[in-house]
Amino acid sequence: MEKPLxxxxxxxVAPVLVLVLFSALLPMMTVVNYSVQDSLGQNQFFWNGxxxxxxLLNPSTxxxxxxxxxxxxxxxxxxxxxxxxxxLGIAIALCLPRGGWAVGPLLVIIALPMLIPWNVIGTMxxxxxxxxxxxxxxxxxxxxxxxxxxxxxISAWCTIVVIDVWHWTPLIILLTxxxxxxxxxxxxQAARIDAASRWATxxxxxxxxxxxxxxxxxxxxxxxxxxxxxxxxxxxxxxPGSATTFLSIDLVKIALGQVDLGPAAAMSLVYNLxxxxxxxxxFTIMTQLDRRRYA
Amino acid sequence: MALHPINHVWEQGRAYALLGxxxxxxxxxxxxxxxxIFPSQGRVLFDGKDVTQLPTEQRNIAQVFQFPVIYDxxxxxxxxxxxxxxxxxxxxxxxxxxxxxxxxxDLTNDLSRRARALTxxxxxxxxxxxxxxxxxxxxxxxxxxxxxxDPALKWHLRSKLKAVHRALDxxxxxxxxxxxxxxxxxxxxxxxxxxxxxxxASPAQLFERPxxxxxxxxxxxxxxxxxxxxxxxxxxHVSGHDIELGARYPKIKNGDxxxxxxxxxxxxxxxxxxxxxxxxxxxxxxRRLARVALGPHEIFANVPEGVSIGGGTAGLSxxxxxxxxxxxxxxVLGDRR
Numbered sequence: 001m002e003k004p005l006x007x008x009x010x011x012x013v014a015p016v017l018v019l020v021l022f023s024a025l026l027p028m029m030t031v032v033n034y035s036v037q038d039s040l041g042q043n044q045f046f047w048n049g050x051x052x053x054x055x056l057l058n059p060s061t062x063x064x065x066x067x068x069x070x071x072x073x074x075x076x077x078x079x080x081x082x083x084x085x086x087x088l089g090i091a092i093a094l095c096l097p098r099g100g101w102a103v104g105p106l107l108v109i110i111a112l113p114m115l116i117p118w119n120v121i122g123t124m125x126x127x128x129x130x131x132x133x134x135x136x137x138x139x140x141x142x143x144x145x146x147x148x149x150x151x152x153x154i155s156a157w158c159t160i161v162v163i164d165v166w167h168w169t170p171l172i173i174l175l176t177x178x179x180x181x182x183x184x185x186x187x188x189q190a191a192r193i194d195a196a197s198r199w200a201t202x203x204x205x206x207x208x209x210x211x212x213x214x215x216x217x218x219x220x221x222x223x224x225x226x227x228x229x230x231x232x233x234x235x236x237x238x239x240p241g242s243a244t245t246f247l248s249i250d251l252v253k254i255a256l257g258q259v260d261l262g263p264a265a266a267m268s269l270v271y272n273l274x275x276x277x278x279x280x281x282x283f284t285i286m287t288q289l290d291r292r293r294y295a
Numbered sequence: 296m297a298l299h300p301i302n303h304v305w306e307q308g309r310a311y312a313l314l315g316x317x318x319x320x321x322x323x324x325x326x327x328x329x330x331x332i333f334p335s336q337g338r339v340l341f342d343g344k345d346v347t348q349l350p351t352e353q354r355n356i357a358q359v360f361q362f363p364v365i366y367d368x369x370x371x372x373x374x375x376x377x378x379x380x381x382x383x384x385x386x387x388x389x390x391x392x393x394x395x396x397x398x399x400x401d402l403t404n405d406l407s408r409r410a411r412a413l414t415x416x417x418x419x420x421x422x423x424x425x426x427x428x429x430x431x432x433x434x435x436x437x438x439x440x441x442x443x444x445d446p447a448l449k450w451h452l453r454s455k456l457k458a459v460h461r462a463l464d465x466x467x468x469x470x471x472x473x474x475x476x477x478x479x480x481x482x483x484x485x486x487x488x489x490x491x492x493x494x495x496a497s498p499a500q501l502f503e504r505p506x507x508x509x510x511x512x513x514x515x516x517x518x519x520x521x522x523x524x525x526x527x528x529x530x531x532h533v534s535g536h537d538i539e540l541g542a543r544y545p546k547i548k549n550g551d552x553x554x555x556x557x558x559x560x561x562x563x564x565x566x567x568x569x570x571x572x573x574x575x576x577x578x579x580x581x582r583r584l585a586r587v588a589l590g591p592h593e594i595f596a597n598v599p600e601g602v603s604i605g606g607g608t609a610g611l612s613x614x615x616x617x618x619x620x621x622x623x624x625x626x627v628l629g630d631r632r
Binding site: 184186187189190192193194195196197200203204205208209 | 329331350351352356357358360361362364366367368369377378381382422425426
């Protein structure tokens, strides 16, 4: 069927385009503008070409080293949290009852951590993890562990990871649970008739049917962990040393602490591009899965 | 879902159909047999052994569902081998059995294909095959297995089922709400309604001698003519006319009853018999069917070949040995003289 062509339709989308212009495009372009200029203060700028970008991507420069270190921290943080949250979330979702009165209250309780604002989470855990008065910190110290968020890099890292797992595993649980509920009973009945073990049922029925929902969960969790800011900012302040200085924290230090607008702008653009590229890869995987399913 | 007490022996090697409208308890009964749900009362015996409390896995039951259930990640061959693998059968034996069943179902060429990529019909054949590979199944249960199949292919799959039944000497129980499916598939049909078994009989018996008004109405197209009547001894009074019943019914309280006869056993003539008003005559190709009125009652009847009905009034005659009397929907037997 031939679709009618009507250019007046553009008028209909114009308001959205204007909105996007002000909300995303203009701020973005100021950042692009900063990234190719240098300033000596007094609001005087001069052209600097791609020098900031070359510095940034060259690990032998000071800023390049900071960037690559922080990027590595971000990637490993995302990998570690995903590796913990996804299996844990699936495991808990599988243990939840399939129906009955308990489901509602259980889901609400599970979802509670997600409803707490980031800042509050950070503050809560900052106190919680203190070795002198915090329940978590004091308990670990009491067990004879060398636990100190402000001095020990491993303690700081583990704490940030634990916070994220505590805060966001519920998202995986809820998505997985919804995915599991969407599997028709007949599949489970057929598995019983075929005498499939619990593990075989999981591998051959549940996991394939969860594929799509898990890709979405992983994408969401990746984006959020890759952009992590508030928790390390509040709990560790990026330390000890620069052990938990993630990209966003470093970015704020450069842009607002040192007021190096040019390097900060270049860094945020590259940061943004990395996030976009990874999202694009996920999106491609998702659409490919769809195509295979309906082929 | 509530079921009324059912006492029935399902015999090895026979094909049964559970027939009834949606929500009549067919699937519930099937799931009780397969152990997917447990009855609050009653027992299920396999070869005299009580299996009521045994889980599905230990019952040697195969079941095919309304929608094809296949394991997405596996090939067709792996799908077919899955139930045997889970029961720890030897590799070589599995391979031989899978090849045999694939051959029976025309799936041999698809064995190495991903099951996900198949058509719905082929997927349903795979589901069926997963039941059939187990040589020792006590019964093969089907829960409306042809619902999602294209009408043009239904016939093909149904004849495949019949062929499988002949080849493997299995007890098959087939749930359906489609009378054509039930009557063509089964040796014996169990007609159910509202959780109650109304009649268990061969397709021919269901047609010729319905034991319940619902059976008469549900089976056949159009169904049985059912008319409220006052029965006194051997005569039924219907809106001022007397219909000879061919048997004595002395025990009917107040004479309140329903008389029933199939259109196929009632014929119309220009005159003679019971006078009725002709409403309409439909030519169905193989036969002509008349819709006539007897007082307020509408009746379907055959118009024999060579008879021409002008309209207005005509005479209806009913074969007496195919005229039944029902009280409270149940068949009442009279004393034949």
